[in-house]
Amino acid sequence: MANALDISKFEVGSAVRGRAYVREGKTVPPRYFVEGDLILIMDDIGRYANIGKEDAAILREKNSTGSGKAGIGTARTRGEVIKKLFDDGFLYKEKAKGKKSPIVMPSEKSIALYEKLSQCGTAKVLISPEMTAKWETGLTMIERGEITPAQFMDQLYKFIMQLTTDMTANPTNPYFGKPRAAAGDGTVKSNCDEKHPKDGQLCDKCKDGQLLTMKVVKKESSAFGKLYVKCDNKKCDYFGEFIKL
Numbered sequence: 001m002a003n004a005l006d007i008s009k010f011e012v013g014s015a016v017r018g019r020a021y022v023r024e025g026k027t028v029p030p031r032y033f034v035e036g037d038l039i040l041i042m043d044d045i046g047r048y049a050n051i052g053k054e055d056a057a058i059l060r061e062k063n064s065t066g067s068g069k070a071g072i073g074t075a076r077t078r079g080e081v082i083k084k085l086f087d088d089g090f091l092y093k094e095k096a097k098g099k100k101s102p103i104v105m106p107s108e109k110s111i112a113l114y115e116k117l118s119q120c121g122t123a124k125v126l127i128s129p130e131m132t133a134k135w136e137t138g139l140t141m142i143e144r145g146e147i148t149p150a151q152f153m154d155q156l157y158k159f160i161m162q163l164t165t166d167m168t169a170n171p172t173n174p175y176f177g178k179p180r181a182a183a184g185d186g187t188v189k190s191n192c193d194e195k196h197p198k199d200g201q202l203c204d205k206c207k208d209g210q211l212l213t214m215k216v217v218k219k220e221s222s223a224f225g226k227l228y229v230k231c232d233n234k235k236c237d238y239f240g241e242f243i244k245l
C-alpha cells in the first residue's frame with residue numbers, strides 16, 4: 001500500500017491524478033481496544049474523532065507530550081483519567097476469545113451518560129475533544145494578556161451554571177436530575193448494611209447533606225456489587241466514589 005492516497009486530505013471537487021482500480025473485499029469491523037491503547041488514543045484523538053480544523057490545530061500545538069498530535073488531557077493526567085474511568089465503572093475489561101489481552105468495553109452507565117450528554121445542547125461539548133481546545137484557547141489568551149484569569153473563570157462559571165441547569169431540567173436519566181423517590185418518610189435510605197469509608201461525611205457538593213453508603217444492585221451493571229456514596233440531601237444529586245468490596 002505504498003503511495004496509497006489519504007482520501008481524508010481531499011475535498012469534494014479536488015482533482016486526483018493516478019490510476020484507479022476496484023478491489024473486491026469485505027469490510028472488517030474496527031478491532032476492539034485494549035487498555036494500553038487508551039493512552040495512545042488520548043494523545044491522538046484527532047484520528048478517532050471529528051474535530052474542526054482550528055481546534056485540531058490548537059490541540060496539536062498544545063499537546064503536552066510534544067507529539068504534535070491532536071490530543072486531550074495532559075501527559076501527566078492521562079493515566080489518572082483512564083484509571084478513574086475503570087474505578088468508577090465507566091469502562092471494564094473483558095476476556096476476548098483468542099486474544100491475549102482483555103478488551104476494553106464501555107459499561108451501560110457510560111453509554112447512558114454519553115447518550116444523555118449528546119442529547120443536551122450545552123453538554124455536547126463535554127463529549128467532544130473540542131472542549132480541551134476551547135480551554136487551551138482561554139489559557140493562551142490569559143498568557144497573552146488578552147483576558148484576565150478572572151474573566152476566564154467567569155466564563156467557565158457561566159458555562160457550568162448553564163450546563164447544570166440544562167442537565168437537571170430533564171430528570172429522565174438515573175445519573176442526572178433528581179434522586180429517585182425516597183422512603184415514605186422522605187428520608188433517603190441506604191440499600192445495604194456495609195459502610196463506605198466516606199459514609200457520614202459532609203457532602204462536598206452541597207455542603208449540606210451527608211454521604212450515605214449505597215450499593216450497585218443492577219446485575220447488568222459492570223459496577224455490580226460495588227459500594228458508592230450518594231448525598232442524603234434530596235436537592236443534591238451528588239453520587240460517586242465507587243469502591244470494590
Ligand SMILES: [Zn+2]
Pocket residue numbers: 203204205206207208209210231232233236237238
Ligand atoms: Zn450534597
